[in-house]
Amino acid sequence: MGFPDPSLLLVAAFGVFIIAFMKGAFGGGLAIIGIPVLSVVMDPITAGALLAPLFILMDVAALYYWRPKTWSRIDLLLLLPSLACGTAIGFLLMKIIDRSAIAVLIALITLAFTALWFRGGGKVVQQPRSKIKAVLAGTASGITSMMAHSGGPPVAMYLLPLGLPKAVYAGTTSSFFAAGNLMKAVPWLMLAQPTSELWTLMALCLPFIPLGVWAGFQLHERLDQKQLYRVCYGLLIVTSLKLLWDGLRGYGVI
Template sequence: MELTAATILVAFAGVSLICFMKGAFGGGFSIVGIPLLSIVMDPVTAGGLLAPLFIAMDLFALRYWKPSTWSKPDLLLLLPGLLAGIGAGYLLFRFLDHRAIAILMAVVTLIFVALWFAGDGSVAIQPRSSPKAIGAGLASGITTMVAHSGGPPLAMYLLSRGLSKEIYAGTTSLFFTVGNATKAVPWLLLVGPTGNVWTLMAICLAAIPAGVWLGWRLHAKLDQRQMYRIVYALLIVSALKLLWDGVSGYLT
């Protein structure tokens, strides 16, 4: 990858957008910023660039999403599936077709959002469920490892729990802090970043504090229904991006 002014500006903007999402919603929508990075580098290089940066973003975001904002009983059920999913995602990344995984996850997400709209935008609150939580953690682990897109499976589970906006964001933040720390080494082994990528990482670190803070400020101004509407809108964007990645991969 050539380190040009355009590469630096676009990467900085993409990282800033991802940081903003982490501050506003606790994480899970990193895929929204990846298309920007894909303008100046291939998606796999973008994944290798982001993997260590996610850890720095998460640690900074935990300044705002403190333990009082974590749903610990849900996390206890979600995290084992997440870790298993990252291991499975590593194997899938090496040996299986990423495009099919992207298409499947996109279709499931779009069905979930369609059901929400069919219910007049109401959230059907469901009790905590071990099988559902483990399944959501597993699916999130696989997709976060394969495509940095673990948000939709987790959101589908947590939105159904009817958590307050603070607990939703805080639980999501810690979930992806664990996931991003776990997948960083496998991603670096798969990608093997060059010297220019490491230099770009160092430059993009400067985007993290302001991006997370601005997102957190937006979160504070949203009411509960606004928060949920935006999350569902982001699910649509994420799903359409996954669908495009999968389908276009078969066409090229």
């Protein structure tokens, strides 16, 4: 069994810590924040294989804090069936669709969405639920999560305008992506077929999961409702710019 290079282990552990931190602070859907760290030392497919099992363990750790009392069941009932459908579609499209186009499209839509929110004064308001929006968001999240570990923007665009309490928002996204990560773990492992060295790297990254989730939860506790929503919208901008960068780089523009 090969032992990972120390520099590889250091970068991978930091990337896992960042993703776990985001789960503890803001719920699920922000894995793409930590993926640029991993891309320094491994290609996207290898990073996907590394993260697929670790996501499940991160979700278990995060759900220790985001228990069922923090879940918006009415929204999960609307979102989860379409998430499963989107994950299946994403798996089927992995080898035939241009992932760069998906990345650019999701990035531009999300940037427009966040720009409108900030232009409106960044207020936490409560808009009515829409079954159609929930189905579209769940499906898009499943597709982009499967294809690029970037399922956060579509579901955030559905949930944030509902003005949910900060713990309910975090708990709902955590449970939503816990289900999604279970759905996509086996397909990702089938696609990537991890080596023994990669399995060893996964094992060595395990201690950074509870540490990252705990640290993130401490930040969540210190933010009030308005601050948390501002940070979430700000992080949407960061994730969108990262998606846009990846998409344009795929076309050789940058």
